[in-house]
Amino acid sequence: MGSQLQRVKGTRDLLPPETTIWAAVEELARRHFERYGYREIRTPVIEPTELFVRAVGEATDVVGKEMYTFADRKGRSVTLRPESTASVVRAYLENQLVTLPAPVKLFYIGPQFRYERPQKGRYRQFHQIGAELLGDAGPWSDVELLAMLVGLLRALGFAAPTVLLNTLGDETSRTEWAQAIRAFLEPFADSLGEDSRRRLEVNPLRILDTKIASEQALLEGVPRLEQFLSPASREHFEGVQLGLSRLGINYRIEPRLVRGLDYYTHTVFEIVADGLGAQNALCGGGRYDRLVEDLGGSPTPSLGFAIGLDRLIEVLPESFRASCGQQAPVLVIGAHGASALEVLELAEELRAGAIATEAELSGRSLKAALKLADRLGCRFAVVLGADELAAGEVTLRDLGERTQRRLARGGLVGHLVGA
Numbered sequence: 001m002g003s004q005l006q007r008v009k010g011t012r013d014l015l016p017p018e019t020t021i022w023a024a025v026e027e028l029a030r031r032h033f034e035r036y037g038y039r040e041i042r043t044p045v046i047e048p049t050e051l052f053v054r055a056v057g058e059a060t061d062v063v064g065k066e067m068y069t070f071a072d073r074k075g076r077s078v079t080l081r082p083e084s085t086a087s088v089v090r091a092y093l094e095n096q097l098v099t100l101p102a103p104v105k106l107f108y109i110g111p112q113f114r115y116e117r118p119q120k121g122r123y124r125q126f127h128q129i130g131a132e133l134l135g136d137a138g139p140w141s142d143v144e145l146l147a148m149l150v151g152l153l154r155a156l157g158f159a160a161p162t163v164l165l166n167t168l169g170d171e172t173s174r175t176e177w178a179q180a181i182r183a184f185l186e187p188f189a190d191s192l193g194e195d196s197r198r199r200l201e202v203n204p205l206r207i208l209d210t211k212i213a214s215e216q217a218l219l220e221g222v223p224r225l226e227q228f229l230s231p232a233s234r235e236h237f238e239g240v241q242l243g244l245s246r247l248g249i250n251y252r253i254e255p256r257l258v259r260g261l262d263y264y265t266h267t268v269f270e271i272v273a274d275g276l277g278a279q280n281a282l283c284g285g286g287r288y289d290r291l292v293e294d295l296g297g298s299p300t301p302s303l304g305f306a307i308g309l310d311r312l313i314e315v316l317p318e319s320f321r322a323s324c325g326q327q328a329p330v331l332v333i334g335a336h337g338a339s340a341l342e343v344l345e346l347a348e349e350l351r352a353g354a355i356a357t358e359a360e361l362s363g364r365s366l367k368a369a370l371k372l373a374d375r376l377g378c379r380f381a382v383v384l385g386a387d388e389l390a391a392g393e394v395t396l397r398d399l400g401e402r403t404q405r406r407l408a409r410g411g412l413v414g415h416l417v418g419a
């Protein structure tokens with residue numbers, strides 16, 4: 001016998017009953033998004049590498065160190081998607097969705113792949129529920145998207161989600177701000193860690209994200225974007241805040257929130273959750289007004305978010321978990337002369353009547369079958385024997401109350417539906 005095969009590091013098997021919870025969350029998200037006019041898009045998990053290099057940015061950790069990139073058999077470089085915004089924009093352009101009335105509103109649910117060091121809440125294959133709105137520049141779209149996101153979390157039982165909010169301004173504000181940060185930190189370059197020193201050259205904004213305490217101390221006096229924000233950017237940001245207040249959405253401005261992907265402009269946000277340890281970002285998103293253009297389309301201001309589904313499930317409120325219970329099955333048991341096929345036939349009648357039903361087909365004794373019913377969590381067992389068959393009846397045992405009665409077979413579904 002060969003050695004036992006194991007799953008790839010950083011990936012997980014999702015097993016029942018946990019998969020029931022996943023399916024319920026996904027189902028709720030679908031219904032919620034559809035209420036806002038979003039429709040589902042499914043893009044391939046594999047894309048040309050160049051898509052992510054151009055969209056997410058070469059200087060980001062995601063593209064620089066975390067992609068599952070390989071050459072296919074013809075030597076073309078392909079990548080397992082590390083995120084889906086780039087794919088959605090590619091699909092939007094490739095399928096001429098630009099001809100649809102703007103804004104185009106799409107959502108997706110699916111696996112993403114990043115070669116990160118696995119830890120609690122961080123996997124190499126993880127899953128996102130995301131939404132993208134393409135083709136509107138105004139702050140009210142930001143507000144509506146955030147209302148949809150916060151509404152979903154509320155529907156899942158999170159009490160009062162707080163949006164951590166920031167703006168990165170437009171291209172000019174952002175470039176000037178990046179230069180100011182570089183100028184401010186350069187004299188301290190020797191005190192910075194290796195990652196931040198590299199970022200000082202390629203992407204100084206990302207240093208603001210540092211988790212290293214000594215670097216955080218250095219950042220105390222770092223220039224704020226506010227000083228460089230253009231009047232139009234300021235007005236947009238104020239609009240978003242006004243709208244959030246008006247709709248009763250909790251938010252807090254986080255001047256150092258910069259996000260890890262390069263396509264963002266203006267509004268960026270995250271929602272964090274307790275109980276996740278260091279990987280506490282439950283979801284993140286923001287505006288990417290230049291991305292469609294950068295990928296070859298015409299100017300199409302856009303925005304979106306993605307929720308980390310693995311993390312969401314990890315901290316899912318008990319109230320929602322409890323509501324995901326499945327219907328307890330009924331077990332049909334053959335006794336004294338009823339064949340397995342007759343058991344199967346009756347089980348099919350119950351299933352046709354929308355009753356969750358297990359059929360005992362392996363010839364267990366009545367005692368063993370009742371024990372099985374117990375292990376399956378059944379409330380009822382239906383016993384079918386030669387007697388019952390001859391009379392067109394069944395014996396229904398209530399396993400909780402430990403009672404049993406004979407019923408006409410034709411009335412069984414009605415009886416169980418009401419039970």
Ligand code: HAM
Nearest residue numbers: 083085122123126281282283284285286304305306308
């Ligand atoms: P992101 O912040 O890179 O944004 O990822 C969104 C969420 O995915 C994170 O907040 C986290 O919950 C989850 N996540 C990320 N990496 C992992 C991992 N290795 N293991 C488990 N969960 C993870 C984006 O991906 C953007 N595409 C969001 C967006 C959409 N922006 C605009 N539109």
